[in-house]
Amino acid sequence: MMKILYFLLILNLTVVFGAKNLKNKLFGEPRAVCGIHEITVMMETELPFSGNVYAKGFFDREACRVKGDGIGNTVNITIPITSDCGMRKKRMVSPRGVSMETTVIIMFHRLFLTKADKAFHILCQYQEMNTIYTQKLDVSQLPTTDIPTANNDEQAVLPKCKYEVLEGGENGPPLTYGAIGQPVYHKWTCSPQGSKRNVHCLTVHSCVVDDGQGLKQYLLDEKGCPVDPLLLDEIDYKGDLEAGRDSYVFKFADKPTIFFSCQLRVEVKDPESGMCK
Template identity: 40%
Template structure:
């Protein structure tokens, strides 16, 4: 746990990491087997003022590499330890670099910035092996406002302070299928209609969705979808948002899109909230956007988000708009397939990864459709149970038929004897 001081604010950082193991395995002939090694104990994460530092120890000297997941081709995000003779290793990442995910939190229990990144510790200098480890590190920088007051008593009249604190709303950003309350989308096909939905759980606050971006998760492609005034940059891709009367819900129906030759998409937006009762929301939300162009042309009526300083690696950035509180929200990752990925084309014996994934997605969607269409009271039976039931039914039917035939034969005999006695 680390305290640091900057610009009159106190920031508290702490860490969280989750362990994962890779699936591949590789060996190479060498006098020293790099895979005959392992991490001892748990790595230590330090949330410094402008960077994240990860320290770990290994049983033997570490000669592999440490890198940020998805950033192996970026020199600033990879450190090689070839020829190293130490078993205590440090790895540092500057805040905001190497596709570090950043999210601003504003709530009653936490207020600050959360930054997370996944780090791979690889013992081999080329391949990912079974002894490697992946750690998702998260640093949360808590902002505590220091209030300095000065008072002058001019009367002995006692003063009673009466205060009340309004609970800050909890806001979410989801992509849903079918409606604003539909299922959250994890897999989709290009052109499929979905709903981007932003909500805040309080009627006391209004919200403004702004500064929305889409990126590919690798830090290579990033595009702005909604500007700082809350207006769409391209209404053909993302139509203007629709707000409810309370201005605590906004949505836009969108046909799924993605970057060329990329499978995953990430969406992130800033949501500013203002207290409805004090009038600070008037003229700020909902935004007044141009009818066709998509970018705002009435800027004096927009809330303008201004950040302190120009350093993109600063852990905390405050919004100067009076009466507005801003939080960064990210939707869940979406895997998007091209239209031709769903046609299950097989060229020889080569099937692409996307086609395999498309098959799984289509099967998943079909199963979900079947489940939703079936009656909840329906009972599913396995093949052995069905076979047993058929055998029992057949045996019962045969026995009943035999009894019926026996009864008919016996009845005919009795009728014959009775008729003979009469004669």
């Protein structure tokens, strides 16, 4: 171990360096480009950038991190869809396609996370034909997911749906950060688009919770039945296009963040009875 005199000197230099970097910050909003083979996030800073931009949870992996050169004010990170940088792939049923998502962090200090740093959740959704039709950028964990819709006739115009994790109950605010054991309410709702008459039915299924790094646990199976009732019990359908279930906050051991995802199946009502199956 080094003598205390040297330790204090190093500590002092670190603090000075950190204070200098804290003067820098983002200029405007980041831009995300959803490519067929990769996702690129472009950022601009007010001062020359000398920190790091990396995929959350993969700072130590060089392929998942970009270092600023201390000269330019722009920094771009490109993450291949097939890379091992925590990119999460999910099949979509309505509309059919694939969604890819990841969390990117901009860190102004080379070694430490500080109050100036930001985390951005990137969600790219692709149609079955690999055509990009939307992209989303949230400065937080993802509390809701919007499902884009087609727009042909009454049956083809799918409802706009969202998934929320709410604090306390079905009328609570969206929850981004929680404590283990805290009561929450999982809520799925859809709103008819293009017509005042609702002709669709909603089924929630294939719900998964994961840590963003490959560890996952199914909560609902493909039929919408509970896999582990202790985590998420049978879904309560309150109408044709609304469902929910109360639960509690939980997490994987030694993992600070969890991601919830569910598939929403939207079907046309029985034409004879006008009822959901």
